[in-house]
Amino acid sequence: MPLALQTETAGTFDVYFDSTWNTSRRFSIARLIGDHLHVSDHLLPATKAKTARQQFQRAFAQELLCPIDALLAKIQTDHPDDEDLAEAAAYFNVSPLMVRTTLVNKGELDREALNVVA
Numbered sequence: 001m002p003l004a005l006q007t008e009t010a011g012t013f014d015v016y017f018d019s020t021w022n023t024s025r026r027f028s029i030a031r032l033i034g035d036h037l038h039v040s041d042h043l044l045p046a047t048k049a050k051t052a053r054q055q056f057q058r059a060f061a062q063e064l065l066c067p068i069d070a071l072l073a074k075i076q077t078d079h080p081d082d083e084d085l086a087e088a089a090a091y092f093n094v095s096p097l098m099v100r101t102t103l104v105n106k107g108e109l110d111r112e113a114l115n116v117v118a
Helices: 022-038 052-065 068-075 082-092 096-105 111-116
Strands: 003-006 013-016 043-045
Touching: 013 022, 022 052, 052 096, 068 082, 068 096, 082 096, 096 111
Parallel strands: none
Antiparallel strands: 003 013, 003 043
């Protein structure tokens, strides 16, 4: 579980990651930034628990790293294929799953599109 601990210096944090994947680390840090802006705790966990806090963190990170307007401008099609999604993911430096989930959450793809992910 990634987490951030507030240091003695005001406004700074030590961040601890649980993944070496660049896209996972970016997503985790974006979640922690959103959490810091939303909640002023000394310990900011990025858990997998299904809580309102976790949902807020994930939504914040998704919009920060892969804004829907920029994503739609990048893919430029109403029916993106796996290659389109992979190119967009590389462009935004996020996972293809995040691109697919963003499009589903914004109503651009049917929810069934998430079942395609291996």
